[in-house]
Amino acid sequence: MCNLMTTARNILTILILTISNIVNGQTFDKTFSGQWAMTSWIYEFHKDGTYKRTSSGHFGSPVYSGAYTIKSDTIHIITGFENTSGTLNEYYLLDKDSMLIDLDNFYDYSPNHNDLQYLSKKRYDILKKPNMDSKNVLTKNQFELKVNESTTILNKKRLAEITDEENIQIIRLINTIRMSQDSLHKTGIYADFIKAVEKTDYEKELASFYDWIPNRGMGFYFQKLQVELGGTPQLYSRYTIE
Secondary structure, three states: OHHHHHHHHHHHHHHHHHHHHHHHOOOOOEEEEEEEOOEEEEEEEOOOOEEEEEEEEOOOOOOEEEEEEEEOOEEEEOOOOOOOOOOOOOEEEEOOOOOEEEOOOOEEEEOOOOOOOOEOOEOHHHOOOOOOOOOEEEOHHHHHHHHHHHHHHHHHOOHHHOOHHHHHHHHHHHHHHHHOOOHHHHOHHHHHHHHHHHHOOHHHHHHHHOOEEEOOOOOEEEOOOOEEEOOOOOHHHOEEEO
16 A cells, blocks of 8 residues: 555656646756766656666666756756665756766766767866865864764764765864874874774775875875865865864
């Protein structure tokens, strides 16, 4: 009964969205394709507000479908993206070069549906670059709260469960504590935090989880997170305690 109700609800959602999209004109007939991870991916968007995503290769050939809508330059996948191992996500950008860009993994797809051999690229270039000299100012109490919070995260979560925002916070804490000249930052909760970082092999795992390029001092610049770890991280990649 629950499955029937869920199916009926999904069908009703698609019907409502389809009618709404037709009225508002926020749909199109367009196909995009690309290749990554030894897999070919095809996205088919239809004027009735539905889409289909197919694939072949290393990730197999499952078919995902559901409803979508377009607002400005962004496609919102409303249903059907759940439980797809991150290969189908909720938001896509229609870039000025007509490419379709996944706003979660940043792979792009060609609008030429005959170009099935297009090798998808990671489009980190669409991200707004951080101000290298911007400061992340915290009071001592705020800094301590972040240290305790991040120690708990490291001890309780696997890396795949840690959000991008939590990783950025952890990275900034690592940089701040390791660069600090304050002897107090080598003891107590700060020592516990660094111990959790080392115990979980966090930095090595992070480098295998996110794309990166070297920063000044041969540390890491994580392109999706837009933050530096190690090397000589600039102000925006650490905290300033005042």
